[in-house]
Amino acid sequence: MNLHGVLAIYGFEMNRFLRTIFQSIASPVLSTSLYFIVFGSAIGSQMTEIGGVSYGAFIVPGLIMLTVLTESVSNSSFGIYLPRFTGTIYEVLSAPVEVGEVILGYVGAAATKSVIIGTIILATARLFVPFEIVHPLATAGYLVLISVTFSLFGFILGIIADGFEKLQIVPMLIITPLTFLGGTFYSISMLPPAWQTVTLFNPIVYLVNGFRWTFYGKADVNIAVSLGMTVLFMAICVAIISWVFKTGYRLRT
Amino acid sequence: MEPIIAIKGLEKTYDSGHKALKGIDLDIRRGEIFALLGPNGAGKTTLIGAVCGLVRPTGGTITADGHDISKDFRAARAKIGLVPQELATDMFVTVWNTVAFSRGLFGLGPNKKYLEKILKDLSLWDKKDAKIATLSGGMKRRVLIAKALSHEPKILFLDEPTAGVDVELRRDMWQMVRRLREQGVTIILTTHYIEEAEDMADRIGVINKGEIILVEDKTALMRKLGRTEVVIGLKEPVDTAPTISGHTPVVSDDGLTLTYVIDGDETDEAPADLIKKLAQSGLDFTSINMNRSSLEDIFVTLVEDKV
Ligand SMILES: Nc1ncnc2c1ncn2[C@@H]1O[C@H](COP(=O)(O)OP(=O)(O)O)[C@@H](O)[C@H]1O
Ligand SMILES: [Mg+2]
Numbered sequence: 001m002n003l004h005g006v007l008a009i010y011g012f013e014m015n016r017f018l019r020t021i022f023q024s025i026a027s028p029v030l031s032t033s034l035y036f037i038v039f040g041s042a043i044g045s046q047m048t049e050i051g052g053v054s055y056g057a058f059i060v061p062g063l064i065m066l067t068v069l070t071e072s073v074s075n076s077s078f079g080i081y082l083p084r085f086t087g088t089i090y091e092v093l094s095a096p097v098e099v100g101e102v103i104l105g106y107v108g109a110a111a112t113k114s115v116i117i118g119t120i121i122l123a124t125a126r127l128f129v130p131f132e133i134v135h136p137l138a139t140a141g142y143l144v145l146i147s148v149t150f151s152l153f154g155f156i157l158g159i160i161a162d163g164f165e166k167l168q169i170v171p172m173l174i175i176t177p178l179t180f181l182g183g184t185f186y187s188i189s190m191l192p193p194a195w196q197t198v199t200l201f202n203p204i205v206y207l208v209n210g211f212r213w214t215f216y217g218k219a220d221v222n223i224a225v226s227l228g229m230t231v232l233f234m235a236i237c238v239a240i241i242s243w244v245f246k247t248g249y250r251l252r253t
Numbered sequence: 254m255e256p257i258i259a260i261k262g263l264e265k266t267y268d269s270g271h272k273a274l275k276g277i278d279l280d281i282r283r284g285e286i287f288a289l290l291g292p293n294g295a296g297k298t299t300l301i302g303a304v305c306g307l308v309r310p311t312g313g314t315i316t317a318d319g320h321d322i323s324k325d326f327r328a329a330r331a332k333i334g335l336v337p338q339e340l341a342t343d344m345f346v347t348v349w350n351t352v353a354f355s356r357g358l359f360g361l362g363p364n365k366k367y368l369e370k371i372l373k374d375l376s377l378w379d380k381k382d383a384k385i386a387t388l389s390g391g392m393k394r395r396v397l398i399a400k401a402l403s404h405e406p407k408i409l410f411l412d413e414p415t416a417g418v419d420v421e422l423r424r425d426m427w428q429m430v431r432r433l434r435e436q437g438v439t440i441i442l443t444t445h446y447i448e449e450a451e452d453m454a455d456r457i458g459v460i461n462k463g464e465i466i467l468v469e470d471k472t473a474l475m476r477k478l479g480r481t482e483v484v485i486g487l488k489e490p491v492d493t494a495p496t497i498s499g500h501t502p503v504v505s506d507d508g509l510t511l512t513y514v515i516d517g518d519e520t521d522e523a524p525a526d527l528i529k530k531l532a533q534s535g536l537d538f539t540s541i542n543m544n545r546s547s548l549e550d551i552f553v554t555l556v557e558d559k560v
Binding site for chain 1: 268302307327328331333339341344345346350353359360361
């Protein structure tokens, strides 16, 4: 294995993150803080508990998830799209690195950023609403799993995209709406039965609920199903990426 | 000796259906400077891309230092450095960091001394902490060269390295190329400046429309295809062309100018002999001009013949 190669890519990407650390962290922290002030403290105090959890605490896992998903997808897609756009990708393509190593470098860095941002938001949330985490190790594990999976997804997006606009469309028009509709602000059981069924086709429901389970020990969906769906999604992403590199799709002519 | 690069039956048909390489067979010798000459669109960049892993060949095999470039890509690519034709650089990264990145990417641990030497050789040392975006085009090209050399490659590809480059950089670059060859690095370059190939290269390959037309030692090529024209201005017009030691000149319409052609494979004294004999023959002449054909003329003839 070309460990130096992996570290070079990883370090390169982390440096890009550090160069823009203020924007990278300030904007998600600010927006989630606003959510916590509005929904957690202000409106939340008027809301009833959901399944024995205060409303402010209930929305914490979903809001962290929202940021982690969008940050993973946009950081990772940008990370691989930029060298394609500027042409510097030639160096990676001509280097003695394997597909797995390239992914490890790019996706590893994007996932690291997401985990850092997710942790900072978790700490910020704690300032606004009181909550206890039941399974902290599982929370950490889930955060890493989700960050890796959606960074992989972003990596694919960055390879397929043929313009900067396309990089923004997916987080904005797909991830954010699906997360909002995926039970971030409400329990699925609060919906009419027909909508409950429709909601189960939204993959993000499983992520939000899996993550919420690690916090409070209960959720709308069985944790095993949540975990299974996440791992399945990750496997699909890995398969697509391997195909991309094998065929050279959009990378090699 | 086993060639350092062996290309056999290399073909590339782009998705568009364009056949950019049509069965290329080419061996590059260890330690030589090889110039690949060809007009725009001949397939030079495609050929380099196929060796370096940027272009997927649709046929044929390539080995680099004995390693198959697809089956044994790690070993093969570790030996190769590439300076691409296009100026593709990061913007906000410093010169030092981008060169250190390249070395790591190619699988080597840090080596400050070596990188320092490369940057000094390329007059980049005082810019090592500058962001690449702040550098001029010529400086950016130096950075690309430094990146290509960062992992101590045995084979260096330079794709049109002097296109749009100032005189100073061109001179530095050729000095560096000579130094690298002394260290045993094999260099393959493409260039538009044919005089440079004439100056620099040990061997020359001519490519046109995806086919190698000819590969030859430079001196042999000059001898074989080069020619000297001896143009004599006469005092009095002549009616018939005076044949001298087997050479029959072309006579101008006014009969005042004789043009003798001496092929490159004749001896170096042939022009002098011709003039001595001409003087002895009693013809009175007022001027002598000699033109040795350049590699450029040879190249144009070759490519035109094949069109
Ligand atoms: N990605 C591509 N898709 C289709 N045709 C291409 C592509 N790249 C190059 N070509 C064509 O292949 C031919 C050879 O190109 P190239 O190798 O760049 O030539 P050179 O470097 O000798 O100028 C040209 O006709 C060019 O238009
Ligand atoms: Mg070219």
